[in-house]
Amino acid sequence: MATAAGVRNAADCALVDLVVTALAEGWWEGWKIHTPVQWLMWQAGTSRSTARRVVALARRASDLPTVMSTFRTGGLSLDQAATVARYTPAAYEASVCELAVNATVHQIVAATRRYGFDAEIAERDARGQSGPERSVSFATDEGDQWRASIRLPADEGQVVEEALKASRERLHDVQRTAAKARAEAEGRSTTGTDIDLGVAKISWADALVGVAHSVLNTDATGAEVSSRPGVLVHLKAPVDGDAERWRAEMHTGPALPPSMRRYLTCDGDIAAVWHTDGHPVQIGRTQRIVPRRTRRLVEHRDGGCRVPGCDSHLWIE
Numbered sequence: 001m002a003t004a005a006g007v008r009n010a011a012d013c014a015l016v017d018l019v020v021t022a023l024a025e026g027w028w029e030g031w032k033i034h035t036p037v038q039w040l041m042w043q044a045g046t047s048r049s050t051a052r053r054v055v056a057l058a059r060r061a062s063d064l065p066t067v068m069s070t071f072r073t074g075g076l077s078l079d080q081a082a083t084v085a086r087y088t089p090a091a092y093e094a095s096v097c098e099l100a101v102n103a104t105v106h107q108i109v110a111a112t113r114r115y116g117f118d119a120e121i122a123e124r125d126a127r128g129q130s131g132p133e134r135s136v137s138f139a140t141d142e143g144d145q146w147r148a149s150i151r152l153p154a155d156e157g158q159v160v161e162e163a164l165k166a167s168r169e170r171l172h173d174v175q176r177t178a179a180k181a182r183a184e185a186e187g188r189s190t191t192g193t194d195i196d197l198g199v200a201k202i203s204w205a206d207a208l209v210g211v212a213h214s215v216l217n218t219d220a221t222g223a224e225v226s227s228r229p230g231v232l233v234h235l236k237a238p239v240d241g242d243a244e245r246w247r248a249e250m251h252t253g254p255a256l257p258p259s260m261r262r263y264l265t266c267d268g269d270i271a272a273v274w275h276t277d278g279h280p281v282q283i284g285r286t287q288r289i290v291p292r293r294t295r296r297l298v299e300h301r302d303g304g305c306r307v308p309g310c311d312s313h314l315w316i317e
Helices: 002-025 036-044 048-063 065-072 078-087 090-100 105-127 154-185 204-217 258-265 292-302
Strands: 135-140 146-151 233-236 247-250 273-276 279-283
Touching: 002 036, 002 048, 002 065, 002 078, 036 048, 048 078, 065 078, 065 090, 078 090, 078 105, 090 105, 154 204, 154 258, 233 258, 247 258
Parallel strands: none
Antiparallel strands: 135 146, 233 247, 273 279
16 A cells, blocks of 8 residues: 555656646646646646645745655655645745654644744735635536635634534524424433434534525624624733734634734633643633723724724724
């Protein structure tokens, strides 16, 4: 199996090397060919996801000499190399490559994604872009299935996740109540697990459709108001008292850039956890960073956004 995998890895690297040349010399440019990904799907018969990984790795090949060398000799798979390319800055690629050779893709992501956000921010700042991509696209595919693709900043993505969780929990409660009613009518016990009661499993697809029904039934009331979902952000104290060196991470998620960390911690509910010698010893009471009475006074005073030239009254913080 190792031999077969090594041969396949080397062949995948040969394809990446060809795409490096294709990008440099414009091979992919042609009539009705819009992107290198589209061209590679046509030329190599790959899926869109595979083509994206190959093109993304080819774009960073010059930054990752150790990764590409190991990839050429079969020591890394396409998925492993592409994951390193996605999350790791050039300065760390040699050390991360040592880890990647003996790690699964999931382990590579867990170990390196904290660097990925910083690299993405630096690259975006170099391009002069203002922030993370926000996009939603949807269509019906050739199998008459409705498909959607969503990209949001980490904080907005958490809001969507919380809405899906709330919808899923609501649907589960309804299903469990109905199952208990059936059990009581049939003279069976109304206690036990979901399996005992015959509660139908609620999928994330059910939750998404439930969110849509909820919005339509309420005429999207509240869509213009920023929600206050429970979003967990882990903060690590600054080094040497430098306030700019605080570190923030989404719960089981990526590290956050300083701008988003400042935005999320300027207001909200906060619970402090005290540590002694690296061990949590006490959890404080949850309290608001900005009391609601203060928020109401500020909103009444300002009447909207205070940024010069901005007339927005929605999602004002």
